[in-house]
Amino acid sequence: MVFVPFCGHFSLPDLDVGTGINVDWFYRLPIVSVIAFLPGIESLKEDEMRKISVLIGICMLAALAITILAQQAPPTDLSPVMKDVAATTNKLRMDLMSSNAADVAADAEKLQGLFRQAAGFFKAQKAQDAVDFAKANVQRAGDIMKAAKENNLDGAKAPAGDLQKSCKNCHDVHREQLPDKTFKFKP
Numbered sequence: 001m002v003f004v005p006f007c008g009h010f011s012l013p014d015l016d017v018g019t020g021i022n023v024d025w026f027y028r029l030p031i032v033s034v035i036a037f038l039p040g041i042e043s044l045k046e047d048e049m050r051k052i053s054v055l056i057g058i059c060m061l062a063a064l065a066i067t068i069l070a071q072q073a074p075p076t077d078l079s080p081v082m083k084d085v086a087a088t089t090n091k092l093r094m095d096l097m098s099s100n101a102a103d104v105a106a107d108a109e110k111l112q113g114l115f116r117q118a119a120g121f122f123k124a125q126k127a128q129d130a131v132d133f134a135k136a137n138v139q140r141a142g143d144i145m146k147a148a149k150e151n152n153l154d155g156a157k158a159p160a161g162d163l164q165k166s167c168k169n170c171h172d173v174h175r176e177q178l179p180d181k182t183f184k185f186k187p
């Protein structure tokens, strides 16, 4: 029973980065199993309870390990990340125009995660200049988020402008358009 609040604590929404594994379910599993045991739980002896607790604990550890591995694996396809970057950058621009500080902070946080993933991708591709471009945007997104959380949207404008201008630098060097109009990474 001790594990129920404990489980909830870990079910962060964006843990399935990179692999496509829905990590969320690994957290629900122990909760679901506790609920399944609930009716019979009074009739269990204390040592049986302990065994179940240990089992659930192992389950949780395995879930945590999978999560950490999933987070560390860089994406193998940058396209979905970039499409999300484009959509979120547009949204950020609109939210800045309408002075919606809470949404600006949320957009910046999302961009920070996306450019972290991009940095991981470029690192795996051994493109150090692109890693640096991406990391500069992680920094800018952090600055935007900080300013927005302090309700200082004027302070968010400079890093947001730099972030919006950064796309071309990297695309000019590392993005290539194929005859079918799709894009791919150019080493």
Ligand code: HEC
Residues within 6 Å of the ligand: 077, 078, 079, 080, 082, 083, 085, 086, 089, 118, 130, 131, 133, 134, 137, 163, 164, 166, 167, 168, 170, 171, 174, 175, 176, 182, 183, 184, 185, 186
């Ligand atoms: C550090 C390098 C880098 C930065 C910075 C960067 N991009 Fe990209 N982007 C790429 C690469 C490489 C591709 C091609 C990869 C692919 O599409 O598979 C790409 C592709 C794209 C695509 C095409 C996606 C598709 O597959 O249709 C869009 C849209 C895009 N980027 C938007 C942006 C926007 C908007 C920004 C700035 C806010 C940005 N990118 C910043 C490297 C970068």
